[in-house]
Amino acid sequence: xxxxxxxxxxxxxxxxxxxxxxxFAPECDLGFTRREPLHVDVGPRDASRPSRAExxxxxxxxxxxAGQKLNPERSGASLRLLTLGKDSxxxxxxVTIESRANALDLDQVNAVADDGxxxxxxxxxxxxxxxxxxxxxxxSKSGNSTRKPLLREASMLRLRSISVAxxxxxxxxxxxxxxxxxxxxxxxxxxxxxxxxxxxxxTGADDPIALAKSVPGFGxxxxxxQGTPTIYLKDTGKRAAAEQALxxxxxxxxxxxxxMKVLHADFDxxxxxxxxxxxxxxxxxxxxxxxxxxxxATNRLRIGIERGAxxxxxxxxxxxxxxPASAVTVEVTEPVVRLATLQESVRPVIAGVxxxxxxxxxxxxxxxxxxxxxxxxxxxxxxxxxxGTENTPYWQPLQSTSPIQIATEAVDPVYTSGxxxxxxRLCRSSDASFARYINNTQNTLGRIARTSSTxxxxxxxxxxxxxxxxxxxxxxxxxxxxxxxxxxxGWSQGRVTAxxxxxxxxxxxxxxxxxxxxQATVGAGDSGSDVFAINSGTNVTLxxxxxxxxxxxxxxxxxxxxxKQELGALTTH
Amino acid sequence: xxxxxxxxxxxxxDSMTLDVSVPHNVRAGEPVALAIHLTNSGTAPMTLxxxxxxxxxxxxxxxxxxxxxxxxxxxxVTSMALQxxxxxxxxxxxxxxxxxxxxxxxxxxxxGEYRVKGQLLTDTDTPLETPLRSFRITP
Numbered sequence: 001x002x003x004x005x006x007x008x009x010x011x012x013x014x015x016x017x018x019x020x021x022x023x024f025a026p027e028c029d030l031g032f033t034r035r036e037p038l039h040v041d042v043g044p045r046d047a048s049r050p051s052r053a054e055x056x057x058x059x060x061x062x063x064x065x066a067g068q069k070l071n072p073e074r075s076g077a078s079l080r081l082l083t084l085g086k087d088s089x090x091x092x093x094x095v096t097i098e099s100r101a102n103a104l105d106l107d108q109v110n111a112v113a114d115d116g117x118x119x120x121x122x123x124x125x126x127x128x129x130x131x132x133x134x135x136x137x138x139x140s141k142s143g144n145s146t147r148k149p150l151l152r153e154a155s156m157l158r159l160r161s162i163s164v165a166x167x168x169x170x171x172x173x174x175x176x177x178x179x180x181x182x183x184x185x186x187x188x189x190x191x192x193x194x195x196x197x198x199x200x201x202x203t204g205a206d207d208p209i210a211l212a213k214s215v216p217g218f219g220x221x222x223x224x225x226q227g228t229p230t231i232y233l234k235d236t237g238k239r240a241a242a243e244q245a246l247x248x249x250x251x252x253x254x255x256x257x258x259x260m261k262v263l264h265a266d267f268d269x270x271x272x273x274x275x276x277x278x279x280x281x282x283x284x285x286x287x288x289x290x291x292x293x294x295x296x297a298t299n300r301l302r303i304g305i306e307r308g309a310x311x312x313x314x315x316x317x318x319x320x321x322x323x324p325a326s327a328v329t330v331e332v333t334e335p336v337v338r339l340a341t342l343q344e345s346v347r348p349v350i351a352g353v354x355x356x357x358x359x360x361x362x363x364x365x366x367x368x369x370x371x372x373x374x375x376x377x378x379x380x381x382x383x384x385x386x387x388g389t390e391n392t393p394y395w396q397p398l399q400s401t402s403p404i405q406i407a408t409e410a411v412d413p414v415y416t417s418g419x420x421x422x423x424x425r426l427c428r429s430s431d432a433s434f435a436r437y438i439n440n441t442q443n444t445l446g447r448i449a450r451t452s453s454t455x456x457x458x459x460x461x462x463x464x465x466x467x468x469x470x471x472x473x474x475x476x477x478x479x480x481x482x483x484x485x486x487x488x489x490g491w492s493q494g495r496v497t498a499x500x501x502x503x504x505x506x507x508x509x510x511x512x513x514x515x516x517x518x519q520a521t522v523g524a525g526d527s528g529s530d531v532f533a534i535n536s537g538t539n540v541t542l543x544x545x546x547x548x549x550x551x552x553x554x555x556x557x558x559x560x561x562x563x564k565q566e567l568g569a570l571t572t573h
Numbered sequence: 574x575x576x577x578x579x580x581x582x583x584x585x586x587d588s589m590t591l592d593v594s595v596p597h598n599v600r601a602g603e604p605v606a607l608a609i610h611l612t613n614s615g616t617a618p619m620t621l622x623x624x625x626x627x628x629x630x631x632x633x634x635x636x637x638x639x640x641x642x643x644x645x646x647x648x649x650v651t652s653m654a655l656q657x658x659x660x661x662x663x664x665x666x667x668x669x670x671x672x673x674x675x676x677x678x679x680x681x682x683x684x685g686e687y688r689v690k691g692q693l694l695t696d697t698d699t700p701l702e703t704p705l706r707s708f709r710i711t712p
């Protein structure tokens with residue numbers, strides 16, 4: 001597997017090779033015992049953006065589709081069209097610039113996986129073959145009742161469709177590891193099956209690409225979204241040679257040669273590989289380029305660029321190298337970024353990720369600007385001393401792994417007695433403090449880490465929640481649904497069960513005044529977490545800072561109005 | 574009995590022992606001193622992840638039928654910081670509290686036999702738990 005990643009965002013010591021993303025679910029293999037090496041060149045990212053997963057469907061790298069909290073904003077009819085399965089519309093989800101005048105907003109492209117969780121398939125479309133499915137039997141009038149996948153049981157159809165798409169993508173985006181271009185003699189217009197037989201003898205039945213390369217005029221091999229093995233040939237009359245060449249692999253998968261689909265190839269695979277090697281560096285040098293690869297599924301050199309990047313510039317760069325324009329497809333995709341969890345190093349720093357101060361782990365509530373100073377808000381008890389400012393140092397995620405301090409405690413009002421505070425106790429109306437960033441720590445205002453689901457084991461950051469408003473009132477209505485993202489239990493969601501209540505903190509003489517209780521999952525280390533309400537899509541209203549809990553299914557937070565009252569004016573987005 | 578044995582078996586690992594201490598006999602109306610003792614019984618340092626600040630621990634008093642009569646953290650709100658505590662080989666931690674012989678509802682309990690167990694809350698749903706220990710409240 002060869003994936004070149006150049007991500008300016010990830011320090012060498014911190015970076016995980018993107019190849020680790022490729023070693024996921026067995027569904028990805030479709031029976032391969034040796035996975036075909038993947039050649040995808042991935043471009044560098046804008047250093048000002050956070051290291052996180054952004055847009056790429058998990059399946060892009062052979063992972064299972066991510067579960068994602070289903071909410072009304074994400075399950076509109078238009079999105080359901082993109083659900084993969086036997087009724088899949090069979091259309092790529094990415095947007096080919098040349099073919100779509102009005103590009104879809106890829107951020108809005110989601111699909112619902114079998115488990116009912118929508119997964120972001122914005123780029124999963126890269127992996128979906130563009131061709132109409134082939135069936136073992138003719139479709140019925142309804143068009144789908146007799147569909148049978150070639151490579152999996154019907155009961156696995158939906159899941160298989162995703163897996164096949166992944167495989168198609170894996171094959172499509174490279175599989176050129178052998179560096180053994182087809183020799184001139186093999187490209188002769190000779191329909192003899194001799195080369196194919198040699199290939200079968202020399203290669204394993206688990207490597208269809210190696211087998212197919214022996215066929216003259218081979219232009220690509222992939223499995224379409226219906227599970228049909230499909231081969232590109234410059235001369236479709238060479239079908240017999242292709243069937244014979246691939247017979248070991250087809251046989252091992254229970255597919256007859258006649259069931260394989262043959263498509264006309266405009267380009268020889270060897271040429272595509274050569275153009276890939278020649279053009280990839282130039283294409284990826286263009287600002288906003290994301291990936292470059294020879295694509296088995298389209299018989300083209302495929303270049304992915306971020307929205308707003310210049311497709312023309314990519315094309316010009318390739319044309320200057322003598323690569324035919326007709327052999328190149330440029331399409332809009334999301335940037336490739338390193339997946340990180342809430343407990344790992346995340347730069348720029350965003351809300352919800354782990355912070356460490358001496359002896360403790362907490363979560364960042366939200367980034368904020370206070371009196372012109374950039375910093376973050378977390379819980380007051382996530383400082384060396386709860387109440388009072390002692391310049392607590394912070395690291396992210398851990399001092400032991402990331403020893404450069406990111407911030408210093410700057411504001412943490414003391415707890416006081418008297419007034420509405422119960423006798424013998426010390427009170428504040430928020431368990432919140434402000435720390436200022438130091439050492440040029442990159443941070444992004446108004447962003448909260450977003451994971452794919454409310455399962456507490458799901459800590460992988462796949463994007464952001466965007467703060468678009470601050471809650472105006474300290475006393476949110478009981479019954480309101482709010483959310484939190486914290487380093488221990490990730491994203492949780494639940495209803496407000498009590499509001500503006502005074503809460504004694506167990507094991508202390510502290511009382512927090514006018515707090516809010518929520519019935520939702522919480523765990524040790526979630527202190528300091530952001531609490532927010534979802535407005536629409538990923539836009540949210542910031543509600544406050546989580547600090548406590550009762551058991552594992554009730555958390556308590558300080559309303560944002562109280563936080564601002566005690567810490568001073570804060571700009572949160 | 575089997576339940577008690579199973580609990581006890583789960584508490585002593587190669588590197589950690591966890592127990593709760595309570596006087597065998599306490600006069601009615603007198604405070605009952607309870608304490609959880611955690612010891613690193615291994616030969617290497619160990620890292621504990623404890624919930625809350627101060628670390629949250631629960632003490633649960635039951636009657637002989639297993640019915641809970643008092644629970645230290647009943648409806649309590651604790652902070653949700655995660656304390657990372659290094660414990661050297663042989664080092665111990667003690668978490669103490671006193672039970673007033675009243676139920677969580679405030680009623681005075683009757684003399685008789687009771688049991689107590691301790692729990693240390695961590696960053697997981699499963700607390701570290703001591704075996705049950707019996708004690709008697711005498712008239």
